[in-house]
Amino acid sequence: MIEPFAFLSARFEKDVPRELSVLSIISQSFFKPFSVEDNLLVILTALTSGSGVGFNRAMLFIRDGDRLKGEMWLGPRSANEAADIWEVLSTPGIGYVEIIEHNRLLVMNNENTLTHRIKNLTFGLNQEKASIPSLAAMRKEILLVRDAANEPAVDPRFREIIGSDEFLCIPLVSSEEVMGEIIVDNAITRRSINLTDVRLAGLCGLLAGNYILTSRLYQRLLDAQKMAAMGEIAMFVSHQLRNPIVAMGGFIEQLLRPDLPEEKKLRNLYIIKDEISRLEKIIFEMGHFLKISLKEPVWFKPWDMIDSILNSPDISTKAESHVLDVKIDRHEIEIFCDPSSFGEALRNIIDNALEATPPGGCVYLRGYPKNKDWFTVSIRDTGRGISNPDKAQLLRPFFTTKEKGLGLGLAFVKRVMDSCGGKIDFRSRLGKGTIFHLTFPCRQVKGAEEKT
Amino acid sequence: MNDKKKKILLVEDEKALCLLYEEELSREGYEVTSAFDAESALELLVNGSFDLIITDIRMPGKDGIELITNIMGLRRDIPIIINSAYQSYKEDFMTWAADAYVVKSSSLEELKNKIKELLES
Numbered sequence: 001m002i003e004p005f006a007f008l009s010a011r012f013e014k015d016v017p018r019e020l021s022v023l024s025i026i027s028q029s030f031f032k033p034f035s036v037e038d039n040l041l042v043i044l045t046a047l048t049s050g051s052g053v054g055f056n057r058a059m060l061f062i063r064d065g066d067r068l069k070g071e072m073w074l075g076p077r078s079a080n081e082a083a084d085i086w087e088v089l090s091t092p093g094i095g096y097v098e099i100i101e102h103n104r105l106l107v108m109n110n111e112n113t114l115t116h117r118i119k120n121l122t123f124g125l126n127q128e129k130a131s132i133p134s135l136a137a138m139r140k141e142i143l144l145v146r147d148a149a150n151e152p153a154v155d156p157r158f159r160e161i162i163g164s165d166e167f168l169c170i171p172l173v174s175s176e177e178v179m180g181e182i183i184v185d186n187a188i189t190r191r192s193i194n195l196t197d198v199r200l201a202g203l204c205g206l207l208a209g210n211y212i213l214t215s216r217l218y219q220r221l222l223d224a225q226k227m228a229a230m231g232e233i234a235m236f237v238s239h240q241l242r243n244p245i246v247a248m249g250g251f252i253e254q255l256l257r258p259d260l261p262e263e264k265k266l267r268n269l270y271i272i273k274d275e276i277s278r279l280e281k282i283i284f285e286m287g288h289f290l291k292i293s294l295k296e297p298v299w300f301k302p303w304d305m306i307d308s309i310l311n312s313p314d315i316s317t318k319a320e321s322h323v324l325d326v327k328i329d330r331h332e333i334e335i336f337c338d339p340s341s342f343g344e345a346l347r348n349i350i351d352n353a354l355e356a357t358p359p360g361g362c363v364y365l366r367g368y369p370k371n372k373d374w375f376t377v378s379i380r381d382t383g384r385g386i387s388n389p390d391k392a393q394l395l396r397p398f399f400t401t402k403e404k405g406l407g408l409g410l411a412f413v414k415r416v417m418d419s420c421g422g423k424i425d426f427r428s429r430l431g432k433g434t435i436f437h438l439t440f441p442c443r444q445v446k447g448a449e450e451k452t
Numbered sequence: 453m454n455d456k457k458k459k460i461l462l463v464e465d466e467k468a469l470c471l472l473y474e475e476e477l478s479r480e481g482y483e484v485t486s487a488f489d490a491e492s493a494l495e496l497l498v499n500g501s502f503d504l505i506i507t508d509i510r511m512p513g514k515d516g517i518e519l520i521t522n523i524m525g526l527r528r529d530i531p532i533i534i535n536s537a538y539q540s541y542k543e544d545f546m547t548w549a550a551d552a553y554v555v556k557s558s559s560l561e562e563l564k565n566k567i568k569e570l571l572e573s
Contacts, residue, residue, distance in 0.1 A: 235540065239510065242537035242556055247468040249558020250476065271468055401512070 022052045022200055026207050036215045037072075038100060043208045044074040045103055047184055049089060053200045055184040055193075056082065059118055059162075061133060062180040062212070063172075066125045068137060070118030071180070072107040075187075077114060082188045117161055125178075131155035136169035137178045142202050143169045144193060168193055170201050172209035179212040229397075236398045240282050240406065244275040282406065289397070289408040295338040297420040299443065302335050303328070305343045306367065306377075315350055321359040328367035335375050336441040337420040345416040348409040349379045349436050355402070356383030356434065375442035380435040386428040395424070413438070457483040458571050459500075463493040463507040463519060464535070469556075473506070476560050482567070490514035494522055502530055504571060506563070509536040509547075517546045524549060531570040535563060 016024070025046040044060060046052040057075025061068040076082035088094070088102055107115045123134040132154050136143040148154045148165040167185035171178050184201060186193065251268040254260055260268075306328060309315060335342070353363045364380040386394060386401070393399040395414045400407030417424040421441055428434035460482045464470050470486040477484045485500070487493035489511055496502075505523065509516035520532060532550040534541070539555050541547050552566045 235538070239537040243466050243469065246537070246556045246558050247466065247472055250469075250472040250560060253558070253560075254472075254475070271471075275468060 018053065018196075019200060019203075021049075022046045022204065025049065025052055026204065036212070038104070039211060039215075040208060041072065041074065041100060041103055041107060043204055043211070044072070044107075044182070045099060047182065047201060047204050048074055049099075050086065053184075053197060053204065055168075055197070055201070056186045056188040057114070058182055058184045059114070060180065060182055061118075061121075061123070063125070063137070063178055064122075068123045068125065068133060068181055070121035071115075072109075073114035073118050074103055074107050075114060079188050121158075121161065123155075123158075132158065133169045133181050133183055137171045137181050140171055140173050140178060142171070142198060142205070144198060145169070163187060166193060168198060168201055170205035172205050172212060174209040174213035176213055179209045182208065232398065237282075237286060241279065244279050244282075248272050248275045285406050285408055289406075289412055294341050294415065294419045297337050298339070299334040299336055300339050301333070301445070302337075302339075302342060302367075302375075302440075303330055305339055306346065309343050309346050309350065310365075312347070315347065315354070318351065318354045319363070322354055322357055323360075323362045324354075324365065325362060326365045328365075329369065330367075331369055332445045333369060333375060333442045334445055336443075337416065337422065341416040341419070342440075345413040345438065346377065348413050349438065352409065353379050353381035353383070353434070353436075357381045358383065369442060370439060372444070373442065374439050376437050376439045378435060378437050380433060382433040385430040385432055386426075386434055387430060391426075391428065394426070457481060458503040459483045459485065460567070461493060461496060461500075461502040461505045462486045463488075463490065463505065463511070463516065465489060465508060465511040473560070477564075477567070480564055480567075490516070490519040490522070493519060494526070497523065497526060504567060505530055505532045506535050506567075507532065507550075509534060509538065509541050517541070517544060520546060520549055533563070533566055533570070 026043055040060060044058040047055050047058040055075075057073065059073040060071045062071045063069075076085050085102075085106070089099060107113065109115050109119050123131070123137075125134055125138055127134065130138055130153075132143060132145060132151075135153055145151055145154060145167050146165070148159050148162075148167070162183070162185065164185045164187040167183055170182045170184070172180040172182065182201070182205060248271075251271050255265060255268050310324075310326065350363070350365065357363055361382045363382070364378075366376075366378045366380075368376060368378075370376045390399075390401055395410050396407075397411035398407040399411075414424055416422075417438060417440075423439040424436065425439075426434055426436045458481075460477060462470060462473055462477075462484055464473065464486065465488050467488070470488070474484045474486060485496060485502075487496055490507075490513060493505075493507070497505075507516045507519055514522075516534060516536070520534075523530070523532065531552075533552045533554055534547055534550045535554050535556055537556045542553055547553060551570055554563045554566055557563075
């Protein structure tokens with residue numbers, strides 16, 4: 001017998017050891033598509049939830065160059081508020097998403113929140129006489145302060161803000177450097193901080209430090225990829241532009257010669273005109289691809305859009321010399337995509353299919369629900385097919401097998417499919433043809449169930 | 453210069469550029485034959501005799517670098533000039549097998565000078 005278990009529970013687990021509960025809460029933050037801020041909030045939640053480490057309040061400082069900057073402070077401002085919050089958190093069936101939503105309101109930066117009190121607070125990291133919390137960050141040590149009033153390292157300004165005499169400073173240490181600091185206390189319950197609290201809080205600190213590092217490295221990677229893609233684009237564009245420019249320059253050079261026969265003058269002007277149109281087309285397509293920021297996907301019935309693409313002058317003219325066989329199951333469904341991007345994507349694929357198929361050949365278009373959640377549009381041509389080495393590169397920008405293509409059509413289709421959570425795949429055999437499947441998320445139209 | 457015209461094989465997929473080069477190089481006294489892709493260039497090379505080859509690099513089908521590799525196995529005595537819109541192919545060591553690398557420009561002076569230099573040496 002095989003018994004499957006989910007990796008993560010979506011609910012707070014109350015009857016497990018605290019260590020397991022903390023790990024469970026924090027693990028959520030690595031899987032949920034939250035922002036960096038939200039994920040750090042998850043870690044503060046782990047530190048303050050009753051089933052987690054159980055501190056009353058947790059404040060977060062993020063390192064900014066050579067100083068720590070106050071970022072957010074999670075916790076109740078008073079005993080009454082504490083009671084309210086704990087009531088919310090102990091609501092049966094409450095999950096992580098609800099709690100993060102709740103805590104997000106608590107740490108917002110407005111005049112009534114704790115966060116507001118530390119938002120402009122900074123501590124230098126290179127002072128000779130460092131005070132808490134700089135000291136913990138500089139020494140990369142967890143520091144437990146028992147009696148803040150009589151501790152010279154505690155800055156009076158900070159003591160006034162935190163207002164409690166016992167608190168724990170946890171530097172967020174990563175493999176590279178200190179990324180920030182969390183300070184926790186039990187200002188409401190006055191429960192004394194024990195060794196288990198320190199250990200668990202240290203674990204949260206390590207996870208938070210490495211999480212911040214990872215998210216920064218990931219951002220750097222994205223930036224680097226963007227730069228590399230820009231370089232590739234710049235190189236491709238310069239090549240695409242150079243050929244027509246060289247031709248125009250050369251034929252103009254000829255025009256300037258006094259002995260050029262009349263008929264050649266006219267011919268050269270026509271060549272130059274053609275090259276200018278080519279340049280315009282390149283610039284238009286590049287701009288179209290690079291600039292279009294895709295609109296947000298929406299639910300819509302795709303039938304009108306499919307009809308308008310099939311009846312558009314460019315497609316119907318090209319299809320005149322082919323057999324275009326269309327069968328669409330027009331169910332009571334809606335698909336999830338931006339309608340105009342859907343149309344453009346479809347136009348691209350049909351256009352490619354018609355171009356790949358010799359005159360007289362067949363192109364088949366099918367639309368059918370794959371199951372209740374997915375709707376597929378398939379386009380099959382009976383053209384030349386795609387070679388194996390080309391298959392691997394087919395969806396990359398600037399890859400083309402056409403003599404004068406820019407290689408942006410399928411890259412655009414891929415972008416559309418990614419943006420709506422759909423899928424593009426294809427199969428092809430040399431000399432036999434190619435079939436593309438565009439699969440979109442779909443749903444039943446409301447009320448259609450009763451009608452059918 | 454002797455009376456017999458020197459023969460140049462031009463490999464270039466851009467039709468407008470072929471026409472331009474044919475006319476301009478004929479004016480310089482050369483006989484130019486154009487091939488729009490590497491395959492037909494190789495056919496022409498097997499069946500005809502040429503004094504110099506000018507080739508583009510990025511072409512549909514076999515590219516210029518593959519063409520040079522094929523020519524190396526066929527004839528080693530014909531000088532080759534690479535004429536590409538890309539500067540960056542110079543980093544591909546196979547392009548070093550060519551005798552010259554001229555980046556495409558609307559002024560054909562550099563190309564003409566290189567042809568002259570190679571045919572006279």
